[in-house]
Amino acid sequence: MMEIINFTPLSATLGGALIGLSAAFLLLVKGRVAGISGIFGGIVYPEKGDVSWRILFIAGLIIGGFIYQWLGAGVGVDHIEAVVGTPWLIAAGLLVGVGTTIGTGCTSGHGICGLARRSPRSLVATVTFMATAFVTVYIVRHLFTGGV
Structure with a gap:
């Protein structure tokens, strides 16, 4: 039997809403799909003038996790x-x-x-x-x- 250890419906719902909003925002503002592999691929194999937003997007993903933990919302994350x-x-x-x-x-x-x-x-x-x-x-x- 599987045991759910960290049941967090509120933070999961909020996180999902933020992902949806950021994806919609990127599509509306840049006309780009928020596919992480494509965004990261555009950093590895850059096109002229199309790198800065990609770096900011990836940095936001990483920094967002640290901010979440710093705010104390990521209880239990340090045990992964x-x-x-x-x-x-x-x-x-x-x-x-x-x-x-x-x-x-x-x-x-x-x-x-x-x-x-x-x-x-x-x-x-x-x-x-x-x-x-x-x-x-x-x-x-x-x-x-x-x-x-």
Whole structure:
């Protein structure tokens, strides 16, 4: 049986609303979809005059987490730790990068922005992401670690 340890509906609702507002704002102001892989990719492979807002967006994501913790709202966040080693985390990160390139977007781009725009392609991508995540968790938890 699964036990929910940190049930936080208020902060989750507020966070979701803020993500939706920021995605809508970026689409209205810049005409861009708030897909994190695409935003980060534009920093790694920049186009002239199109980098500063991307850096600010990514910095806002990182700084926002620190502000949340500093305000005391992130109770319990300091107890999160990876259950695998650094090589596995690096490999997973690289696989995510390859997957977002092949899938032409990530969960934020397709799952939040694409679904909000009723994009059939984003629906297929999001269902694929989620199904792959379910299978991956099952394999890692039940086949590699013996049911941990």
